[in-house]
Amino acid sequence: xxxxxxxxxxxxxxxxxxxxxxxxxxxxxxxxxxxxxxxxxxxxxxxxxxxxxxxxxxxxxxxxxxxxxxxxxxxxxxxxxxxxxxx
Numbered sequence: 001x002x003x004x005x006x007x008x009x010x011x012x013x014x015x016x017x018x019x020x021x022x023x024x025x026x027x028x029x030x031x032x033x034x035x036x037x038x039x040x041x042x043x044x045x046x047x048x049x050x051x052x053x054x055x056x057x058x059x060x061x062x063x064x065x066x067x068x069x070x071x072x073x074x075x076x077x078x079x080x081x082x083x084x085x086x087x
Contacts, residue, residue: 039066039084049078058082 046052049071058066066084073079 041069042066042082042084044080044082045074046078046080049080052078052080058084 052068052071054068054070056068057064058068066082069081069083071078071080
């Protein structure tokens with residue numbers, strides 16, 4: 001009876017560890033921010049943002065450095081907010 005109890009405990013601990021690992025991988029690969037935002041935000045003012053959309057990648061010299069988070073109108077000009085990728 002005691003052997004079965006130990007086996008159930010070991011299987012339970014293994015299952016909890018597996019679920020925690022799966023959750024960690026899901027958050028990491030899904031790039032979900034759980035404990036706060038990393039990186040920084042940059043704002044840019046444009047007179048014309050034709051074709052620019054929220055979620056679009058922001059690149060410098062062909063390197064993806066972030067994505068457009070929002071576009072708003074401010075004093076008859078478009079204001080774009082970009083969140084950078086963490087270094």
